[in-house]
Amino acid sequence: MAADDGERTSVRTYVPRYQKERWQSHAADLDMSQSEFVRTMVQAGRKGFDPEPEELASAEETDPPSPDANPGGNGLEDRVVETLSDGAHYDWEELLAALTDDIEQRLDETLQELQSDGRVRYSGRHGGYVLDE
Numbered sequence: 001m002a003a004d005d006g007e008r009t010s011v012r013t014y015v016p017r018y019q020k021e022r023w024q025s026h027a028a029d030l031d032m033s034q035s036e037f038v039r040t041m042v043q044a045g046r047k048g049f050d051p052e053p054e055e056l057a058s059a060e061e062t063d064p065p066s067p068d069a070n071p072g073g074n075g076l077e078d079r080v081v082e083t084l085s086d087g088a089h090y091d092w093e094e095l096l097a098a099l100t101d102d103i104e105q106r107l108d109e110t111l112q113e114l115q116s117d118g119r120v121r122y123s124g125r126h127g128g129y130v131l132d133e
Contacts, residue, residue: 019101022082 027037114120121132
């Protein structure tokens, strides 16, 4: 990985409108810009991955510390309260569907990408997906 000169650059992604609105609302609740909120959430999600040593050193040198990804709260708890705040009654299945958003679509897209990259394959014989190492 090349050395980072500290220059900032943009990253573009596309999400459903409702997702952006949720992010904007959550960012506002945390008194963060939307950019800082998304960057913080991505970094929080990456904590379980082992970064390359150069990446780690570069990040320590150039990234200002991010606030806690979920200060003072439980992310799922917040989402349940947000979902129920519309006053409607949800049964278990409806609430589960509301909280898992489009996980089936995201999983399908992710598996397709991993298969295209040759990292995962589907085995009909074994009835499931497996890492293709």
